[in-house]
Each structure stands twice: as structure tokens, then as C-alpha cells.
Amino acid sequence: MRSKELSLSVKQAIIRLKKQNKPIREIARTLGVAKTTVWNILKKKERTGELSNTKRPGRPRKTTVVDDRRILSLVKKTPFTTVGQIKNTLQEVGVCVSKSTTKRRLHQSEYRGFTTKCKPLVSLKNRKARLEFAKQHLTTKPSQFWNKILWTDETKINLYQTDGKRRVWRRKGTAHDPKHTTSSVKHGGGSVMAWACMAANGTGSLVFIDDVTADKSSRINSEVFRAILSAHIQPNAAELIGRRFTVQMDNDPKHTAKATKEFLKGQKWNVMQWPSQSLT
Known part of the structure; x- marks a missing residue:
């Protein structure tokens, strides 16, 4: 330059x-x-x-090398800043440039505006536990071990709400850098509930749950969850894996409820221990 x-x-x-x-x-x-x-x-x-x-x-050129460095410094320090905010900050120090010029300078430094990736808000303690869990299973479990896992989870699909997307200035390959992502937490307000499972060689059943069978907050309660497991775990495991299998589920309260634990113990299924705040 x-x-x-x-x-x-x-x-x-x-x-x-x-x-x-x-x-x-x-x-x-x-x-x-x-x-x-x-x-x-x-x-x-x-x-x-x-x-x-x-x-x-x-x-x-409308900007000097110093101006260009100042623009770059602003997005490095505050990736979620907007072009308009950068323009206003430059005006405060006597530099008058248009939004299009500001964008060109950022593009020349390989910065582009992207929609942020939304990642779950996880505590430092649970991040360490998840990493340790991954390392242990990576080094101690053979590849055949994963062929025996029946992965299960349920979700609530929100039909009418804003997606909460934000724009961020970053370079390619840095989408998942913590300073370039937004955090999400679970919240109410959905209308469709579903449970599903899968294994290494394919997908299993997709079960939709009516609001009538869920509690008032449209969440699957322990009783409904046990009914789903009773009806769908064995048939799906038999079709996808065989007689010997391990059930995976996260630490949602309905999964760890006393009644659910007693039900799983009675079924004599092998249940995989799962760290907190981990996704399937």
C-alpha cells in the first residue's frame, strides 16, 4: 500500500x-x-x-497509512463495530471518509462482514471437562466403540421469532473464534417438539411430540421422555446397531431425573456418561 x-x-x-x-x-x-x-x-x-x-x-487516496491502520485497529479491538461507528470515530480525530471507503480499506486487509456463528454459553469449568472427555475418548476408545453408540436428543423448534443474527468483521477461517461469535442460551417460546436418534451407519426415528403431551412450557417432561425411550430405543438400536449397544443422551433434567434413571436401570441398557453442557 x-x-x-x-x-x-x-x-x-x-x-x-x-x-x-x-x-x-x-x-x-x-x-x-x-x-x-x-x-x-x-x-x-x-x-x-x-x-x-x-x-x-x-x-x-482519501486515507493515509495511519488512517488505514486506525480502521484496522478498531475492528480488531471491537469486531462487532459497524462501518457507521468507525466513520464517526474517525471524524472525532479529524478524518472524514465515507462508509464505502472504510469498507474498501477493510476488504484490502482481508476483513469481510459475516453473520456471527451462535455458540452455546459454556462455563470455563464445563469447557475443561468437555475437553478432557474428548481427549480421553480419542485416545482410549477404538473406532469400533463409536459404531455401537445410539445418539439421541430432542429439540424445540421456534417457528415465530427473530433469529438474532449480528454482523461481525473478521478474516476467513476465524468464524469460531470466541470474539467473533455470539452466545446462546435455552429459552421458551417454541411450538414444535421433536426427538430423534442416529448411529454411525444411519438415522433412526424422528418423533414429533404434541403440546398436549408436554408440560405447559412446551418441554418434554420425564414421563413423556420415558415413553419415547420405551417405544423407540430398542427398535432403532436393533435396526441400526444390533443387540449390543450404548445409549447416549445429554444431562438434561428429564434425562437425569430419578424416575428416568430407575427406568434405564430396569431396561439394563448401557448408558454413556456425558459431560455437562455438551452437545450431541
Whole structure:
């Protein structure tokens, strides 16, 4: 990126100081310019005898190198800032540029505006537990172990609500950096409940639950959950895996309820231990 050319008076000052036998380092420090710039101007004067600025093709840049660095610094420090906010911040220090110019500078530095990835809000303790769980199973479990897992989960699908999307400035490959994501928490207000399962070699049943069979908050309660397990675990496991299988489920309250635990114990199914706040 080419910087703004020095004024003629500064170039003349460089020549004047050089005639006083000042070293290039001292000239650069005195005038606040780079040593290479001083050297190039002296060489040009020696070669052509000229100091005037050469005419550049096209429209002059609206920002200096310092301005460009300031724009980049703003999005690095606050990735969720908007182009309008950047424009206002620059105006406060006397730099007047348009939104389109600001976008071009960010694009030139490989920054693009993306919709944020929404990731669950997980505590530091649970993050460490999940990582340890993953490391242990990665190193101690053979690949055949995963072929025997029947993965299960249920979800609530919200039909009428804003998606809560935000825009963030980032480079490619940094979508899941914590400073580029938004956090989500579970909340009420959905209308469709579903339970499903899958294994290494395919998907199983997709079960829709009527609001009538769920509690008032449209959540599947322990009783409904046990009925689903009783009707669908064994047939799906037999079809996808075989007689020997392990059931996976997260630590939702209905999964860890006393009645659910007693039901699972009576079925004599092998249930996989699962760390808190982990997704299937």
C-alpha cells in the first residue's frame, strides 16, 4: 500500500540537513519520516536534480497509512463495530471518509462482514471437562466403540421469532473464534417438539411430540421422555446397531431425573456418561 507523498517543504528540509552533514538516521528522526524515505529522496535529488512530487494516476487516496491502520485497529479491538461507528470515530480525530471507503480499506486487509456463528454459553469449568472427555475418548476408545453408540436428543423448534443474527468483521477461517461469535442460551417460546436418534451407519426415528403431551412450557417432561425411550430405543438400536449397544443422551433434567434413571436401570441398557453442557 502506497503512502501519502511528503510535501515539497519537507523534502527541501531533508536536502538542507544533508548539506549540514547530518546522518540519515538523525534527519529521519528530526523530521519524523522513515530512513528509507530520506534515502530515496536524496537519491532522487542526486539522480534527477528534482524534488517535486510526481503526478500519480487516478484519484488520490482519501486515507493515509495511519488512517488505514486506525480502521484496522478498531475492528480488531471491537469486531462487532459497524462501518457507521468507525466513520464517526474517525471524524472525532479529524478524518472524514465515507462508509464505502472504510469498507474498501477493510476488504484490502482481508476483513469481510459475516453473520456471527451462535455458540452455546459454556462455563470455563464445563469447557475443561468437555475437553478432557474428548481427549480421553480419542485416545482410549477404538473406532469400533463409536459404531455401537445410539445418539439421541430432542429439540424445540421456534417457528415465530427473530433469529438474532449480528454482523461481525473478521478474516476467513476465524468464524469460531470466541470474539467473533455470539452466545446462546435455552429459552421458551417454541411450538414444535421433536426427538430423534442416529448411529454411525444411519438415522433412526424422528418423533414429533404434541403440546398436549408436554408440560405447559412446551418441554418434554420425564414421563413423556420415558415413553419415547420405551417405544423407540430398542427398535432403532436393533435396526441400526444390533443387540449390543450404548445409549447416549445429554444431562438434561428429564434425562437425569430419578424416575428416568430407575427406568434405564430396569431396561439394563448401557448408558454413556456425558459431560455437562455438551452437545450431541
